[in-house]
Amino acid sequence: MHKSVQARVAMLTLLATSVAAQAATVALSNTAPVYDPSVVKTSVYNKTYQESGAVDGDYFGWAVPSKWYNISYCIDAANTDCAVDATQWARVTPPWVSSTSTDKALKFVPQKLASDGTGIQYILPLPFVLNARYRISMRLGTTPGNANAVQVAMMGKTSWDYAAMARTFDIPANKAYVDVEMKGVYTGSAGGAVQADTRTLRLFPRKAGLPIYVDNVKVEIMNADPLNPGSDVSAATSTVPLLMDTKMFGLHVNELGSHNAWPALSQEVLRLWGTDSSYWFAIQPTNDPDPSHWNWSQVDYRVNYFRSHNSSGSIIYTLGQTPAWASSNPNQTGCAYGTGVCAPPTNDADFKAYVKATAQRYLGKIQYYEIWNEPGWAGFFAGSPAKLASMTAVAKQALKEVDPADTYKLRLIGPAVGDIWMDQYLRAGAGVNLDIFNVHQYISPVTIEADVPAGIANAKLMMQAYGLKLPIWNTETGASCGDYGVLCPANYAPSDSVLRGVESRSLAVQWANSVSNVDYFFMEGWGPTWEGLVQRADPGINCANTGPDYCTPYMPLQPMGAGFAKAAAWLKNAKLSSAYKMTTPDIYIFKFTTSLGAKRYLVWTTAASAQTVTAPSTWASKTVTDTAGVVTSLGSYTAAFTLKPNEPLLISP
Known part of the structure; x- marks a missing residue:
């Protein structure tokens, strides 16, 4: 090739490379895209059940989308399973039309419920899209003259899984049917993890023996903002510009005592949970009514530790874990922290005395009280949602009696639970006694931007369904893989620079979704060594499974901790x-x-x-x-x- 030709080819190649490089450059947008969550984006399912033929369904062998199935997890105290009988359901003429009408509806007749009121489920597998916002509507009916109720939920295949969204609808005795609507974001499972199984719409009847008629089922994906799918739902903190409250920078310091470190993390909140010495059973081990005889030493130590470093910071005390003498079932097995402690107390008076004594002792030091930790799991709380709702009223009254003039602004934080449990808890009237709505939104470093908005949107939609307008707090979170349903790619090994960015990403996304408190669990870390905010003396030691002297001190910041401190430096007290x-x-x-x-x-x-x-x-x-x-x-x-x-x-x- 002639040199001049080579030169021209080289020049053209360089020009092409330059053009390609220019084409690859992205101009950051200065304008936010416009979304309207009231507008339907995609219709997923729309049926009025007019077609002829038998209802599809069997016991466990269900997986085909758009077909109804009957499934029973109805093992009662006598270990008697609910029978699954094809005659329990059919396509029939519903009672709200003439007997000669050609209109049809599905009829389900739950024969028996489990002792806790659950068990029979009617399941419609549907291709739910993770983190998409849905509007689900249907007609629910029952036998005229009888009141009934049905809980509707979006969830994954496993029966124990957290629902993406759940809502119970009443069918009054004076109505043949009600047309209902539920809004929610499909999150799959706890933490928004991708679950490789069937995604479903489920109906949980609340009464046995009464038929349920279902018709006009419609499932639609709405045109919601992927960064804030609950943008149309007002919350107490949802005004713009949003202030990055200092309470966004909260921690759990669970191994205090084996160290006294105060790393430079700019932490503003301490949540007392995960330390055995702060539980009710440790404070009041015997039925001694005199609080001056109780064992406050470790709570005193933690409160004084925090306030000596940050006198203007806030402390959250998590109520719960019943002493054996007060437990309604002192022989209850399966409790996370000892036999009987997860059972609710027998007497409300004992619980109220504990709450009052704690609030009085720490008046001016502890402002926030959380009503139990994750009571939706029986290992923490073996009672019902209705029982915790009544205990919530007791706790609220106790705080009012300690500070009747509201001088110290004692506030009660709700429990962090899945939506099936939360729906029943709020249905039992708990919302009127709550000052703060609570979630425990764990994250994967890979999917923060999808997981967080979905979970917070459902919290907003749940509040909206029950007429609540409260601040949203995330009193327990963590960056994890494999814990709490949070998933990462196989053999995930994030770089230090990615880890440093986790807290900036997480806090910014929660900020945009109206969250005003976030508490990292926990400073010293557990599981993968990168989860902790500070460096252990021996990274090979699993601090969660060793004695109290396992590793000291906790001083150098790990990449996750450095990112926490950098997020505070960038964002604290900023306005979005x-x-x-x-x-x-x-x-x-x-x-x-x-x-x-x-x-x-x-x-x-x-x-x-x-x-x-x-x-x-x-x-x-x-x-x-x-x-x-x-x-x-x-x-x-x-x-x-x-x-x-x-x-x-x-x-x-």
């Missing part, structure tokens, strides 16, 4: 003006103003590969800072820079 996900590629943009009034932009991508981007000229960008604190100067307002997957950058004018 806008947050959105670009439609393509997967880039997230948060616009906010710092506590000093300076404009900042937090940007990252969850795309599989790095993205070369440019900021809008109106941002007047001068520098980008990564979570390690490395500052890069930009040559111009629109100079290109690189976003690496899951590594946030702070853009400063």
Whole structure:
């Protein structure tokens, strides 16, 4: 080839490469996409059951989408299973039309319920999409003159799984049917994990022997904002701009005593849970009514530890874990912290005395009281939702009696439970006694941006269903793989830079979804060594399974801890003006103003590969800072820079 030809080819190649590079550069959007969650995006299922033929269904062999199945987990105290009989259901003429009408509905007749009121389930497998918002409507009827109730839920295949959303609907005795509607985001299982099994719509009848008629079932995906699918649901903290409350930076310090470290994490909240010495059974081990005789030493130690380092910070005390002498079943097995402690107390007076004594002792030191930890799991609480609702009223009254003028603003935080349990708890009247709505939203470092908005949207929708308007707190969270249903890819080994970005991503997304408290579980870490915020003396020791002297001190910050501190430095007391996900590629943009009034932009991508981007000229960008604190100067307002997957950058004018 002639040299001049070679030169021209080289020049054309260089030009093509330059054009390709330019084409690959993404201009960051300055405008949030518009979504309207009242608009239907996709119709998934729409049936009026007019077609002829038998109802599809059997015992456990169900999996075909769009066909109804009958399944029984109805083992009662006598170990008697509920019979599954095809004659229990049929396609019939419903009672709200003429007997000569051709209109049909599905008729289900639950023969027997388990002792806890559950058991029989009618299941419709549907291709639910993870983290999509749904509107589900149907007609529910029963025999005229009889009141009935049906709980409707979206959930995965396993019967024990947390529901994505659940709602109980009453069919009054004076009505043949009710037309009902439920809204929710499909989260699959606890933590929003991807579950490789059938996704379902389920009906849980609440009375045995009475028929349930079902018709006009419609399932629709709504056009909701993927970063905030509950954007249309008002909450007490949902005004814009949103303040990044200092209470967003909370911790559990569960191994205090084997160390006295106070790492530089800018922590503002301490939640007392996961320490045996803070439970009711440890404080009042015997039926001695005099609180001055109780064992307060370890709670005193933890309260004083925190307040000596942060006198203006907040403490959450989690009520619960019943002493044997007060337990309604002191022989209850399966309790996480000892036989009988997960059973509710026999007498409300004993529980009230415990709450009052705790609130009086720590008046001016502990402001927030959480009503039990995760009572939806029998290992923590073996009582019913209705029982905890009555205990919630008792606790609220106790706090009012300690501070009748509300001088110290003692506040009661609700329990963090799955939506099937929460629906029954609020249905029992608990909401009127709550000051704060609570979730425990664990995250995977891989799927923060999907998991968090879905879970918080369902919390908002649940509150809306019961007429509540409360702040939303996340009093227990953690970045995990394999715990609480949170999943990661096989052999997941995140880089230090990804770990440093986890808390900025998590807190920013929760900020945009109106959450005003987040408490990391826990500082010292458990499971994978990268979960902890601080470095153990011996990373090979599993601190969750060893004695009290296992590893000290906990001083150096791990990448996750460094990211926690950096998130606090960037975001604490900031005001969010806008947050959105670009439609393509997967880039997230948060616009906010710092506590000093300076404009900042937090940007990252969850795309599989790095993205070369440019900021809008109106941002007047001068520098980008990564979570390690490395500052890069930009040559111009629109100079290109690189976003690496899951590594946030702070853009400063």
